[in-house]
Amino acid sequence: MMQAQEHPLEKYLRVDRLPHVWCPGCGIGTVLGSYVRAIDRLGLDLDKMAMVSGIGCAGRAAGYVNMDSFHTTHGRAIPFAVGLKLAKPELIVTVFSGDGDLFAIGGNHFIHAARRNCDLKVICVNNFNYGMTGGQLGPTTPLGAKTTTSPYGNLELPLNLPYFAASCGSSYVARWTSLHARNMIECFEEILEKKGFCFVEILSPCPTVYGRRNEMPEGLDMMKLFKERCEIRNFEDTSRVGLNQEKIIIGKFVDEEEKETFEDRVYSLMEEVKWGGSR
């Protein structure tokens, strides 16, 4: 009998929790796979990393990575991570969640963590809808798209996430799709090594509850769409990367020089302030 070989990425995952909950054709697994490949390439110590997720399909990612992981309440992954990172600044803290979690119910927290330049790596899997609850419209659902709560077509305008993230003060902003696995790995390597608030949006198919209502019933359908319509424009003005145009603009849009983080300021204050006195 052939001895079963360990997959080279097994040590990064809680294999005892497999199979995962994600549907066939879903892109979240590819995103998580790229994330652990980035860790592997960098040779990071998993004991010095933590992942925080909110609620939703992407929010389940924290349950599969073999590091300290926290599956918190809906929308609150970022403030939880703010507290964790402040208390344990030596950890690399990744927030891995979905578009609804991070930008609808949790939108306010995103603004303020980016504004403070908290040293967090925020990865948003954007599948254009609320998948876990069966496919309702969310803050990224395209105008006119059909979901269970927009049966006649979505009446709302979607948020341009990179533009939003850049205007809040993010140190790093990029957008890739689950088709662009290589670029994604390189991107994750960059953010895992970069200090400051980093934001990456990954467009990802959700054939089961979004695609099938919008003429993309197979996972491959949206991947084909990514292949046909994506155009890499690094450092493009984020105000021009909205998804309301024929081209899907992807790439690294913002990569600022390292600047002081919130954690830096908090810890240097402690050094400066003396018992009983002011600075």
Add this chain to the structure above:
Amino acid sequence: MNPGMHFLSGNIACAEGAIAVGCRFFAGYPITPSTEIAEHMAYRLPQVKGIYVQMEDELASMAAIIGASWGGMKAMTATSGPGFSLMQENIGLAVMTETPCVVVNVQRGAPSTGLPTLVGQGDVMQARWGSHGSYEIIALCPNSPQECFDLTVRAFNLSEKYRVPVILLMDECVGHMYERVFIPEEVEIVNRKKPLEDKRDYLPFLPKEDLVPEMALAGEGFRIHVTGLTHDERGYPATNPEAHEKLVRRLCEKIRVNKKKIVDYEGVLLDDSDVLIVAYGAPSRTSMRALREARKRGIRVGLFRLKTIWPFPEEELRKASSNVEHIVVPEINYGQLVLEVERVCKGGEVHLIPKMGGRVHSPREILEYLINLNR
């Protein structure tokens, strides 16, 4: 602050109690009448190598202290009614994930925005049942600045011991009351139990004899998974009725079986009383005056003052009230804790002296009630 006697408000005493017991992380959002706690923590925490962070709202404040607690810091937040409502979501997360933390609620007049600057006691039931689901929680209720210090220390210790969020249910009157506060050289400090096992065998939610699991922190190499979903002893989601029954029962039982150790009250002249006042927070102060005046008039009044509201001191109150004719409950609300008193006291007749927020009962009001009862 240096050990010794100080003249402090309840809010400042609460902040100093937190620092004395080792709180090194405060996340909050300004709200009257609790703001002095945040202000004092912002000033004091950096002096003791602690962290103050002002969050964007109370949802975030509560989430941040849970995150900081898993990072190994003793963490707290302070708020009032509207903020306490927002915190309920993550108070539930702290209960489910057994995260030690302290939530101070300096109660004001309510519902809604209510009376921001004036006293209320309307959050008694919210402290008990505010988050969804079946759970047990600990809530302490000081009636003086000294007790704000002492009970904040105790709140942290109980929270660390039982791995449960502990609520310090203050009120505006006590929070803004200035009195002498003695800060001792040392306070009792209880720390959460740490796992000793081999990291590979460690089960983060396997309870010990006291039903409380040992707590590994982030970054210690245990590779814990923590979720608000129903989970097994490994911490993995287990969304089935058996796992749910096992977990939720333990979350309740760890408080229930230890109730005798948690419950604390002050009894005044309980032995010979015909009338018993049951009070907490600001009304317990006016009740004391009413009690003394009533005694001068020959009315045998006793006072059962709750220092822990939740868990409710059922047995202790039942015993104290077994031979009285009347039980009087002055509350700054339209009847909350009185429901518990009615449930527990089988003998005497229970009377509520309600007070809508904004004002404390005057001693005369309570005294007149006592006199009328004895006519």
